[in-house]
Amino acid sequence: MAVTQAGLEGIIAAESNICFIDGDRGILSYQGFNIHTLADSATFEEVIYLLWHGSLPKQSELDALKADLVRFRPIPEQVVSFLLQSSKFAPMDVLRTAVSMLGLYDPLGRDNTIEASVEKAARLMAQTATIVTTFDRLRNSKHAVEGDPKLGFAANFLYTLTGNRPDEVMERVFDIALILHADHELNASTFAARVTAATLSDIHSAVTSAIGALKGPLHGGANEDVIRMLLEAGDESTALAHVQAMLAAKKKIPGFGHRVYHGEDPRATHLRALSEELGRRTGHLDLYLTSKKMEETIKAQKGLNANVDFYSASTYYSLGIPIDLFTPIFAVSRMSGWTAHVLEQYRNNRLIRPRADYTGKPVGQAWAPIAQR
Secondary structure: OOOOOHHHOOOOOOOOOOEEEEOOOOEEEEOOEEHHHHHHHOOHHHHHHHHHHOOOOOHHHHHHHHHHHHHOOOOOHHHHHHHHOOOOOOHHHHHHHHHHHHHHHOOOOOOOOHHHHHHHHHHHHHHHHHHHHHHHHHHOOOOOOOOOOOOOHHHHHHHHHHOOOOOHHHHHHHHHHHHHOOOOOOOHHHHHHHHHHHOOOOHHHHHHHHHHHHOOOOOOOHHHHHHHHHHHHOOHHHHHHHHHHHHHOOOOOOOEOOOOOOOOOHHHHHHHHHHHHHHHHHOOHHHHHHHHHHHHHHHHHHOOOEOHHHHHHHHHHHOOOOHHHHHHHHHHHHHHHHHHHHHHHHHOOOOOOOOOOOOOOOOOOOOOOHHHO
16 A cells, blocks of 8 residues: 655655755755854855755856856846836735746746756846845835845845845845755755656746745745734733733744754754844844744743744844845745756656545446436
8 A cells, every 4th residue: 555644744755965954953954064064154155056066166166156146137128027017916926927937038948958957047046136126126116226246145135125235244144044045855845846847847937836835825934924923022021921822822823843843943043143143233132032032932831943934034124124025035045945956856857746545436436417416
């Protein structure tokens, strides 16, 4: 008898060199590099290269990637026009459609070779960021800001979003946040991308599938729910009562627990520290203190640990990022992992075709004419 498992929990669906997770020991690594090592030492551009190629870049390779991420930043005028007309729509809906549109205008659109797909991956990395920042500027009746080729990926995102060049601390905080969200093995959106890629569809179609999965409230969006909860809870003095009321009402508290990690989410370890540091610098320390009080209470009463979404919420808010852009920024970062998995799927492809355990009516039902039904 075939083994079935709801949600495919614990089922090995693919071999991959990209990401390793040990939920019992709280380990996350990309291409063999522990996430703590990468958060402490790497830039996001180095992580992008690592995910795609399996090794850290040499200086010439890193310079070439950075140049590509600058060169590919502009988006087609047709996409800009779409963004201008879409100000009333939700950002994730706009992002999903705009990324799909990119496939129409990509100069290598019909070339699905590995070499072409690697170039498309770089274009997607750069242009996804441009879509998010341009959309926010246009919906607020502001002109789009062109990136500065002297700035790195993280700094350029914040600059083109706000119009202000971030200081070194803000740049590094956002760079680390992008690194922490870059990949997470076969989560729902990554698996969706690989299923689409396994049909040998193009990379734009694959990552559009991923964005559609990330858009679902059971996958992306938790950090948006967290920040709204924190703002509603008030300061540290009222946080405890707010948590107790949510627990008494049996409400799900966003940002806690994880399908894979049974202890501390290693990404939360870094974001907790970043939330405090940035909160002190930007006048949002109250958000960190409220978060800490909530975390302590939920850990003590429910035994649940904070996950990556919990402290990323206050971190993004302190950076001045609009709340409804939190999930699109998740997509900007995760584009590096999605494209890495798509490229890996292409290199060793087999159509993904699982079976279902049939639980319907007995086979061989008798047909009844419509007048007798």
